[in-house]
Amino acid sequence: MKASTIHEPKGPIIFDIRHLWAYYNDKPAIREVTFKIPEKKVTAIMGPSGCGKTTFIRCLNRLHELTPGARVEGEVLLRGQNILELDPVLVRRKVGMVFQRPNPFPTMTIYDNVLAGYKLLGQKLKREEADATVEEALRKAALWEEVKDSLHKRGTYLSGGQQQRLCIARALAVKPEVLLMDEPTSALDPKSTAKIEELVVELKNTVTIVIVTHNIAQAGRVSDYTAFFYLGELVEYAPTSQIFTVPQDPRTEEFLKGKFG
Amino acid sequence: MSRLFYRKLKDRLALAAIVLLAFLPAFPLFHILYGILKQGLSVLSWEFLTHLPKPPGEPGGGVGNAILGTLMLAVMASGMAVPVGVLCGVYLSEYARGKFGEVVRVAADVLQGVPSIVLGIVAYLWVVKPMGHFSAFSGAVALAVMMLPVIVRSTEEILKMIPETLREASLALGVNYWRTVLKVLIPTGMVGITTGILLSLARIMGETAPLLFTAFGNPFWNLNPLQPVEALPLTVFKYAISPYEEWILQAWGASVVLTLMVLGLNLISRFLAWRLGGR
Amino acid sequence: MMSRNPDRIFYGLCLAVALGLVFLVLGIGFTLLSGSWLSLKKFGLAFIWHRVWDPVSEEFGALPFIVGTVVTSLVALLITIPFALSSGIFLAEYAPARMAGPLAALIELLAGIPSVIYGLWALFYLVPLVRWVEMKFGAPPFGLGLPTASLVLAIMILPYAASITREVLKMVPPEIKEAAYGLGATKWEVIRGVCIPYSLSGIVAGLLLSLGRALGETMAVTMVIGNRSEVPTSFWDLANTMASVIANEFTEASKDLHLSALVEIGLLLFLITLLVNTLARIIIAKLQVK
Numbered sequence: 001m002k003a004s005t006i007h008e009p010k011g012p013i014i015f016d017i018r019h020l021w022a023y024y025n026d027k028p029a030i031r032e033v034t035f036k037i038p039e040k041k042v043t044a045i046m047g048p049s050g051c052g053k054t055t056f057i058r059c060l061n062r063l064h065e066l067t068p069g070a071r072v073e074g075e076v077l078l079r080g081q082n083i084l085e086l087d088p089v090l091v092r093r094k095v096g097m098v099f100q101r102p103n104p105f106p107t108m109t110i111y112d113n114v115l116a117g118y119k120l121l122g123q124k125l126k127r128e129e130a131d132a133t134v135e136e137a138l139r140k141a142a143l144w145e146e147v148k149d150s151l152h153k154r155g156t157y158l159s160g161g162q163q164q165r166l167c168i169a170r171a172l173a174v175k176p177e178v179l180l181m182d183e184p185t186s187a188l189d190p191k192s193t194a195k196i197e198e199l200v201v202e203l204k205n206t207v208t209i210v211i212v213t214h215n216i217a218q219a220g221r222v223s224d225y226t227a228f229f230y231l232g233e234l235v236e237y238a239p240t241s242q243i244f245t246v247p248q249d250p251r252t253e254e255f256l257k258g259k260f261g
Numbered sequence: 262m263s264r265l266f267y268r269k270l271k272d273r274l275a276l277a278a279i280v281l282l283a284f285l286p287a288f289p290l291f292h293i294l295y296g297i298l299k300q301g302l303s304v305l306s307w308e309f310l311t312h313l314p315k316p317p318g319e320p321g322g323g324v325g326n327a328i329l330g331t332l333m334l335a336v337m338a339s340g341m342a343v344p345v346g347v348l349c350g351v352y353l354s355e356y357a358r359g360k361f362g363e364v365v366r367v368a369a370d371v372l373q374g375v376p377s378i379v380l381g382i383v384a385y386l387w388v389v390k391p392m393g394h395f396s397a398f399s400g401a402v403a404l405a406v407m408m409l410p411v412i413v414r415s416t417e418e419i420l421k422m423i424p425e426t427l428r429e430a431s432l433a434l435g436v437n438y439w440r441t442v443l444k445v446l447i448p449t450g451m452v453g454i455t456t457g458i459l460l461s462l463a464r465i466m467g468e469t470a471p472l473l474f475t476a477f478g479n480p481f482w483n484l485n486p487l488q489p490v491e492a493l494p495l496t497v498f499k500y501a502i503s504p505y506e507e508w509i510l511q512a513w514g515a516s517v518v519l520t521l522m523v524l525g526l527n528l529i530s531r532f533l534a535w536r537l538g539g540r
Numbered sequence: 541m542m543s544r545n546p547d548r549i550f551y552g553l554c555l556a557v558a559l560g561l562v563f564l565v566l567g568i569g570f571t572l573l574s575g576s577w578l579s580l581k582k583f584g585l586a587f588i589w590h591r592v593w594d595p596v597s598e599e600f601g602a603l604p605f606i607v608g609t610v611v612t613s614l615v616a617l618l619i620t621i622p623f624a625l626s627s628g629i630f631l632a633e634y635a636p637a638r639m640a641g642p643l644a645a646l647i648e649l650l651a652g653i654p655s656v657i658y659g660l661w662a663l664f665y666l667v668p669l670v671r672w673v674e675m676k677f678g679a680p681p682f683g684l685g686l687p688t689a690s691l692v693l694a695i696m697i698l699p700y701a702a703s704i705t706r707e708v709l710k711m712v713p714p715e716i717k718e719a720a721y722g723l724g725a726t727k728w729e730v731i732r733g734v735c736i737p738y739s740l741s742g743i744v745a746g747l748l749l750s751l752g753r754a755l756g757e758t759m760a761v762t763m764v765i766g767n768r769s770e771v772p773t774s775f776w777d778l779a780n781t782m783a784s785v786i787a788n789e790f791t792e793a794s795k796d797l798h799l800s801a802l803v804e805i806g807l808l809l810f811l812i813t814l815l816v817n818t819l820a821r822i823i824i825a826k827l828q829v830k
């Protein structure tokens with residue numbers, strides 16, 4: 001039964017997750033999750049509220065263990081290397097993250113926010129290199145045209161949607177291999193949401209994206225694969241077109257019909 | 262009907278009593294300000310602010326050495342208390358879990374409650390006695406200990422108010438924790454931390470008791486931390502209890518300067534706090 | 541693992557500093573204890589209730605100062621209470637918000653005026669006033685002494701006590717006040733019957749913290765208390781407090797035993813304020829659990 005609902009994606013694999021358990025104070029929030037995430041694709045993580053979506057993606061860049069009392073078991077292979085045995089700081093350079101609420105650094109300008117991944121590490125970039133990095137990242141985040149004349153204003157002066165794209169630019173600037181997004185549009189208006197969705201589709205040419213979303217339609221629009229979580233377990237994983245048309249598990253089906261929150 | 266009338270009357274009487282009692286103390290409090298200004302302003306002059314005191318009986322002279330000494334003590338005390346206090350605040354907000362954190366907090370609270378004269382004794386026993394003489398440094402030690410708890414607790418509170426997502430944003434970029442603290446959290450909380458430091462400075466600048474047997478006083482210019490140094494509150498005290506007319510007048514003058522310094526620091530920190538709240 | 545090490549070092553640094561703070565407090569206690577060793581050995585516990593303080597014959601007892609400190613602080617607190625409560629209630633309940641903020645800030649500013657300046661003011665304005673009162677009552681017209689010290693202490697702790705009272709009263713949830721208004725209570729009945737009972741332990745804690753301040757207050761008291769090291773026999777007497785005797789005699793103490801006795805007074809003062817403050821903090825901690 002179980003084997004049939006977890007799809008084995010073709011093509012190059014970036015994350016190979018094996019028997020992953022995640023705990024808060026010895027209470028498991030992720031149970032025995034095993035699946036593979038393909039490279040340069042968008043994988044959506046879905047499921048009802050509290051099923052462990054956030055917990056799961058925070059395991060992929062080892063943010064989970066920062067929560068007091070939190071613990072992880074199992075293996076998360078990033079291109080064959082178990083990230084749970086690597087230095088978390090290095091893991092986070094390769095696996096960037098965009099959060100539910102835009103969180104630009106309030107003391108920094110737009111320019112410095114984009115370069116935060118370098119500046120905070122004390123890495124000095126040459127002027128031209130820095131300018132080029134900022135422009136490239138802001139262009140990728142589809143924000144360049146809007147802010148190119150106000151790069152030295154505070155990031156917090158931007159609108160919510162712009163701030164979120166600034167955060168995407170900040171994550172992209174360090175050239176990660178994977179970008180994790182935890183409900184990146186849930187705090188935004190529909191127009192900004194549409195912009196971010198376009199961006200996600202665009203970005204998958206350069207980076208693998210794992211996106212948590214509550215919104216079924218959004219998952220349908222942007223993702224190639226969908227993983228459905230329920231009470232901390234991975235219930236079903238398949239190409240999005242397949243899971244949306246012929247869900248294998250009754251719980252997935254009910255969720256897609258809008259039975260739970 | 263009459264009962265309602267009685268209740269309403271009581272309500273009115275209570276209000277009247279409260280307003281009366283609430284505003285009566287304003288009289289002495291403002292009279293202090295009035296006294297300082299009335300007596301002190303007449304003494305203020307460029308000479309008063311920049312010259313050394315003269316022996317009693319000679320006209321003129323000033324408190325320049327005391328102003329310099331107070332500033333010097335403030336700088337030295339901050340130099341000791343700020344780094345230690347901020348790091349301790351960082352410890353409490355970022356790392357402290359469980360019992361030991363509580364112990365540190367209690368220690369800060371205890372320190373806050375220690376009478377300043379007692380800290381003077383301690384600085385005397387720690388610094389003056391081994392060195393064999395009074396010094397600016399020993400005074401600064403006593404003042405630094407007084408500043409510490411204020412800085413520790415305000416830093417802790419400010420850092421705790423910074424949203425968790427900002428820490429995570431930095432960590433998710435692969436930034437180490439210590440850089441996250443120094444380059445994201447402290448800059449973000451800078452206004453609040455500065456407010457705490459200024460408040461603690463305002464608290465110690467007017468302190469006399471811990472300086473009586475540490476910094477001790479010095480009628481001459483001194484910038485050597487190992488020598489005794491004058492301070493404004495010491496001058497006020499010495500002059501106020503002296504029998505000389507002109508010294509007493511100068512005590513008022515020194516009070517104006519001291520009050521302006523302390524109230525100025527208070528106002529600046531209040532302004533910062535207000536701007537912080539407004540955003 | 542390279543990049544993990546600096547994190548360890550930084551953590552170690554913070555931990556060391558926090559440990560340092562704890563040791564600083566322990567060190568203060570230890571230093572006071574070892575500094576008063578001579579006196580402790582010579583006089584034992586009797587130091588506390590011995591009535592004579594005579595540096596010339598090296599006979600030392602702390603009772604005059606303990607009485608001076610306790611009397612001035614308690615009288616100051618009693619004087620302050622009605623005013624502080626009224627100010628706190630006025631600011632929290634009656635004053636319009638636009639007025640309450642600035643007024644409260646003003647009160648806190650006044651609380652920041654250095655103690656030595658309160659002393660200077662008291663010396664030149666309060667002393668003549670007290671002298672006048674003393675003459676009316678037929679007491680010896682020193683102008684200085686216990687009444688003057690108590691008064692200046694009362695004035696000094698008032699802003700502090702008032703602002704704590706205000707803060708505690710503002711924590712009363714509006715719903716329960718509204719419930720009382722809904723029953724037809726007048727404003728005073730709401731304050732009397734709901735607000736004050738609700739915040740009583742907080743107010744008491746605030747008053748205890750103010751008392752703690754008064755106990756350790758040095759300069760203003762030293763300037764007006766008259767500096768007489770005998771157990772006072774009437775409220776009009778000249779006296780000395782624990783803090784003021786230290787301020788007056790510490791630099792002049794040429795004999796080791798005298799110095800040690802003064803340090804022991806410092807130790808006692810430390811313990812008394814610690815006791816009062818701890819009591820206040822326990823009350824506050826209970827409050828927060830509730």
Ligand SMILES: Nc1ncnc2c1ncn2[C@@H]1O[C@H](COP(=O)(O)OP(=O)(O)OP(=O)(O)O)[C@@H](O)[C@H]1O
Binds near residue numbers: 024048055067
């Ligand atoms: N810090 C924490 N401490 C203890 N338990 C937690 C913590 N964070 C989350 N949990 C628990 O772990 C489970 C999974 O939470 P998680 O936040 O991963 O869910 P989610 O799927 O992201 O939900 P949502 O859709 O509401 O964001 C929940 O039962 C939650 O109560």
Ligand SMILES: [Mg+2]
Binds near residue numbers: 053054055182
């Ligand atoms: Mg979530």
